[in-house]
Amino acid sequence: MFRRNLFAASLATATLPVIGRGARGQSTGAQAPATPTPAAPGAAAASTGAARRTHALSLLGEPKLPADFPHWAWVNPDAPKGGEFVRTALGSFDSFNPFILRGTPAVGITLLFETLLMDSADEASTAYAHLAAVVEVAADNSWAAFELRPEARWHDGRPVTAEDAAWSFATLREKGHPRYRNYWGDIEGATAENERRVVFRFRNPGNRELPLIIGQMPVLPKHWWEGRDFAQPGLELPLGSGPYKVGRFEAGRSMVLQRVPDYWGRDLPTMRGLQNFDTQRFEYYRDATVAFEGFKAGQLDFRQENIARSWATQYDFPAVARGLVKRDELHHEIPAGMQAFIMNLRRPVFADRRTREALGLVFDFEWMNANLFYNSYTRTNSYFANSELASSGVPQGRELEILQPFRDKLPPALFTQAFKLPTTDGSGNNRDNARRALDLLREAGWVIKDRQMVDRNGQPLRFEILLADSTYERVALPYVQSLTRLGVQATVRTVDAAQYQVRTDNFDFDMTIDLFGQSLSPGNEQRDFWGSEAAKQPGSRNTIGISDPVVDALVELVINAPNREELVTRTHALDRVLLWNFFVVPNWYSSTFRIAWWDKFGRPPRNPHYNIGIEGWWIDPAREKALSEARRSPT
CATH class of the missing domain: 3.40.190.10 (Periplasmic binding protein-like II)
Incomplete structure (x- = not known):
C-alpha cells in the first residue's frame, strides 16, 4: 500500500500525484457526526x-x-x-x-x-x-x-x-x-x-x-x-x-489557501481537531539555504530539518536563544524504505551488475556519517528498512521455496551469503573496498588506460550525478572523489526543481538520488517502483529502469499474498533480489522528525505514530501575542 514517506532524510523533489496521502486531516465543528451503522453480515x-x-x-x-x-x-x-x-x-x-x-x-x-x-x-x-x-x-x-x-x-x-x-x-x-x-x-x-x-x-x-x-x-x-x-x-x-480553497496566488512564488467556513465535513470524526488555520500560505524559495534564512527571519513559521549538520550547528541564532523558536525531535514508526544514489539502467554504462556493485563499494558511509552527519543516521540495508519486511541472513524455508524456481536467473551468492553492504573504519581510508571494486570492474571488461577506466573500445566509464538541491552536493562530491580514484569520470550537476522534475519524469539522467518510500503493507505500488511496464512509462516511479522478469514475478506474488505471514515472506524474497542486483548505492535513514517552529502554536498531546501531525496544530492566541511582543522588544 502506498504511503507518502515523511522520514527526516526525505528529498525535496517534485510533488507526487494524490494516490495515498496518509492522514491529511481537515477542519472540525461542534455538532456530533452522523456515523454509519454497519449492516448485518451477509x-x-x-x-x-x-x-x-x-x-x-x-x-x-x-x-x-x-x-x-x-x-x-x-x-x-x-x-x-x-x-x-x-x-x-x-x-x-x-x-x-x-x-x-x-x-x-x-x-x-x-x-x-x-x-x-x-x-x-x-x-x-x-x-x-x-x-x-x-x-x-x-x-x-x-x-x-x-x-x-x-x-x-x-x-x-x-x-x-x-x-x-x-x-x-x-x-x-x-x-x-x-x-x-x-x-x-x-x-x-x-x-x-x-x-x-x-x-x-x-x-x-x-x-x-x-x-x-x-x-x-x-x-x-x-x-x-x-x-x-x-x-x-x-x-x-x-x-x-x-x-x-485557493484564495490568492502569485504564479510560481506564493499561494494562499483559505479555510472554507461552511465546509460540509467539519463535523466528521476524521476531521475534528484538524486543519485549524484560517489560511495556509505557501512561500516559494529557489534554494533551501535561502529558505532557511527566511525561517530565521520569521518569514516562515515552521521548518522540518533534513540536514543533520544544520540541525547540529545552525540552530544557534538569536530567536532560538531567546526561546522564540522551539525545536523538537519526534520519534516515528515509519518504514524507512530506500533512499539511494540510483543508476539509470537505460544507460549502457550501468548494464553490468559487477560494474554497479563496484560503484557502491567506494561509497564511504561511515566516514560521511562521522564527518558530515554527526553520526545521526543509520545505513539503509534494505528496500524495506526499519521494518519486519527487510530481508536478512540467507533464504530459508518458505522464502527459499519462493526463490527456488528463479535460481538459474539469480546470482548464486544470493542463496549462500547474507547480503552485506561494504563498511569502513570511518577514517577515510577505503583501500580494501577500492581493491575489490577494481577487481569487479576488470571482470566486467573495464581496464585502466592513462589513469582512466575505459571499456574495450576505449570509451570511458563516465556519468553525471543529477541533483535538485545543492545541499546534497556535500554528499555527492566526496563520492565523486572516491570514484575518481578508480579512474571513473563522475560529475555533479545541480538544476532547479522544475528542470529536475522534467528530466527525471523523462528518465533523462545517469545517476541521481531518489527515495522509494514504503508502508508496512507493500502491494500495488511495487509495480510502479520496479515493474517492467512502468520502466517504459515517463513519469513512473521506476526511475531505475528495472525490467526483470524475476522482479516482475515477485512483485505479483507480493501483491497477491493471501495473508500477513505470506506477505512478509514474499517481500523478503523481493527485497533480497533487488539488493543482490546492486541497482542502487544505498544512503541512510533516520527514525526521527527534526522540526523547528516559531512559538505561536498549540500542539496535540502527542504526535501520531506515522506522521508529524502538523495538521492537528493550531494558533495559540496567548503565545502568538507574546511572540509578537517579544519580536518588537530589544534583544
Whole structure:
C-alpha cells in the first residue's frame, strides 16, 4: 500500500500525484457526526454472495476505532480555529492540477480534494470512512462499493455524487499521471449504481488491498471539468470539496489557501481537531539555504530539518536563544524504505551488475556519517528498512521455496551469503573496498588506460550525478572523489526543481538520488517502483529502469499474498533480489522528525505514530501575542 514517506532524510523533489496521502486531516465543528451503522453480515450488493459493510478497512487486522469514534485519538478535538500558517516550498509552480504528468503543481493544492477513505496516521495500512460513509466489500473480494455521505458538497454547493467518483476513476486512469494506471492495474472499472453508491470491480480478487487503495482515490467534480482539458496544466482556480480553497496566488512564488467556513465535513470524526488555520500560505524559495534564512527571519513559521549538520550547528541564532523558536525531535514508526544514489539502467554504462556493485563499494558511509552527519543516521540495508519486511541472513524455508524456481536467473551468492553492504573504519581510508571494486570492474571488461577506466573500445566509464538541491552536493562530491580514484569520470550537476522534475519524469539522467518510500503493507505500488511496464512509462516511479522478469514475478506474488505471514515472506524474497542486483548505492535513514517552529502554536498531546501531525496544530492566541511582543522588544 502506498504511503507518502515523511522520514527526516526525505528529498525535496517534485510533488507526487494524490494516490495515498496518509492522514491529511481537515477542519472540525461542534455538532456530533452522523456515523454509519454497519449492516448485518451477509448483506448483498452488486453481485450475489455475502458482503461485509464497514466503516474502516485494514490490511493488518481489525481497525482500532469503532464506527462511532468521535475523533482521532491523538488530536485535540477542541482546538481553536483561526490565524495564518506560513509554510515553505522549493522551486516554483505552474499548475493547480496535481493529477497529471505535465506541469509543476503547487504544493498544498491537494488540500482542496477529498478521498473516499482517509488513512489513519496512527495505524499502519488502515483507513476510515471519509467522503464515503460506508464501504462494502464482496466476500470473494471481487468488488467494493462506497456509499457517499449525503451531506458532501463541492465548494459551489452542488452535491458530490457517485457519478463524480466513477468519472474520476476513468479520467485519472485514462488521462492522469501514469502512476494511476500502474497502481490501479487490477481494477476493471467503476459504476455509479445510484446517486450515492459507486461500485469498483476487480480483475484479480486475490489482490486483497484493492478496496483500500481505491479508497485513496481523490474524487473530482465531473461537472466542473466538462469543457476543460483534464490533461493540460493551468492556473485556473480549481473546484474542490475539501476544507480549503485557493484564495490568492502569485504564479510560481506564493499561494494562499483559505479555510472554507461552511465546509460540509467539519463535523466528521476524521476531521475534528484538524486543519485549524484560517489560511495556509505557501512561500516559494529557489534554494533551501535561502529558505532557511527566511525561517530565521520569521518569514516562515515552521521548518522540518533534513540536514543533520544544520540541525547540529545552525540552530544557534538569536530567536532560538531567546526561546522564540522551539525545536523538537519526534520519534516515528515509519518504514524507512530506500533512499539511494540510483543508476539509470537505460544507460549502457550501468548494464553490468559487477560494474554497479563496484560503484557502491567506494561509497564511504561511515566516514560521511562521522564527518558530515554527526553520526545521526543509520545505513539503509534494505528496500524495506526499519521494518519486519527487510530481508536478512540467507533464504530459508518458505522464502527459499519462493526463490527456488528463479535460481538459474539469480546470482548464486544470493542463496549462500547474507547480503552485506561494504563498511569502513570511518577514517577515510577505503583501500580494501577500492581493491575489490577494481577487481569487479576488470571482470566486467573495464581496464585502466592513462589513469582512466575505459571499456574495450576505449570509451570511458563516465556519468553525471543529477541533483535538485545543492545541499546534497556535500554528499555527492566526496563520492565523486572516491570514484575518481578508480579512474571513473563522475560529475555533479545541480538544476532547479522544475528542470529536475522534467528530466527525471523523462528518465533523462545517469545517476541521481531518489527515495522509494514504503508502508508496512507493500502491494500495488511495487509495480510502479520496479515493474517492467512502468520502466517504459515517463513519469513512473521506476526511475531505475528495472525490467526483470524475476522482479516482475515477485512483485505479483507480493501483491497477491493471501495473508500477513505470506506477505512478509514474499517481500523478503523481493527485497533480497533487488539488493543482490546492486541497482542502487544505498544512503541512510533516520527514525526521527527534526522540526523547528516559531512559538505561536498549540500542539496535540502527542504526535501520531506515522506522521508529524502538523495538521492537528493550531494558533495559540496567548503565545502568538507574546511572540509578537517579544519580536518588537530589544534583544
